[in-house]
Amino acid sequence: MIELRNLSKTYTERGREHTALEGIDLTIDDGDIFGIIGMSGAGKSTLVRCINLLERPTSGTVIIDGVDVTAFSGAQLSGLRADIGMVFQDFNLFSQRTVLENVTFPLDIRGDTREGREARGRELLDLVGLSDKASSYPAQLSGGQQQRVSIARALANHPRVILCDEATSALDSMTTNSVLKLLRQINRDLGVTIVVITHEIGVVEKICNKVAVLDGSRIVEHGATSAVLTAPEHEVTKRLLGAVRWDA
Amino acid sequence: MREFFAEYGQLLIDGTAKTITMTVVSTLVTYIIGVPLGVLLTVTAPGSLKPHRTLNAVVGWIVNVGRSIPFIILLVALIPVTRFIVGTSLGTAGAIVPLVVAATPFVARLVETALKEIHPGVAEAALSCGASTRQVIGKVMLRESLPSLVRGASITLITLFGYSAMAGAIGAGGLGDIAIRYGYYRYQDDVMVATIVILIVLVQLIQTSGDLLARTLDKRNR
Structure with a gap:
């Protein structure tokens, strides 16, 4: 279980303060596919980076499994x-490593033996449907394939949680669907909790059981996906749903 | 032609060997010092792995000062330092100290440039896998920039070839020394031309093999 308690993040740039997150309270249960949706600049990426502390919150606490x-x-x-x-929007694979070496990187830095790494790596490539690409390099793969490699890399350590930062935003709609299916399959079969950051309501609709809407550094609405999508309360949620007409 | 080689062949071979020794040894020593400096410049930069404004500014300043001093001045100014470190300011050994001092700041910037080419997201991905700062530097940043580092190394080798010729002027030996003593002081154009031809061939060789190696190492475009 991931709990964010009264989380805030403020950047100071050239003496000016910029608030990215303010008073965030969020609970993500084990087994959830939890969507965090918002417009550009709402603070989504900062929020997800606070969970694995790639960003340090200015105040508040991150509690994982108590x-x-x-x-x-x-x-x-x-x-x-x-x-x-x-998992990242631009995949962030290591361009000078083979697909197999990319997938096994988390095991490499942990000091696993070559044999152990390769066995696990091949298992993961099998899972994401890229067994035949083990010795290819990322530049030889399509976007969708690269994202599958990065999903395999994220799974290497048998994590209980996967964070997806706009994981499908660089992909076309067909590839997006296949990546989303893969994420759902991972959630179901391996019981991995998934946190999905996105600006596309379609992604939430397709795979998330819960959703939080982020706007202006705050969570403005959250709950079960079905409830939030059928009866959106906040303006931003309605806009994201396309319920508010474009008035330009 | 035969006469020329009979008279100067050995001289030119010795000179070439000395020039290569000076250049290669000083390039190696330069990289041993320059790579950590380049890494330091990169990771202490704002927004990087370990931002440290003061350290970054100080190292950057020292590197810039090092790069501002003309090599010929450095060569003379460093004579006492060279004597202290290698025991002599003469010959091949004496040339290595000023060559290293001159090339280190240059290499530090080359390494910095190579490392900064890497998308910050790649380092972030490594961190998210649980990598330590040291692992991000060694297993990701240096490894990802290897082709670029190789290209930088051939530029450094070639630059030091040029510098080593200048070092020849103050008694370091090598091809530069031969060119000055025979070509300049004694008006022996044939010897001078021969040294220049050798230098041209060496530079072409380094550049071509450096490019080839970098291209073979680089897995990005295929």
């Missing part, structure tokens, strides 16, 4: 991050 991890550093922090996979 443990306050907000102040983790060094080996403790590395251990925490190893247990939380992450």
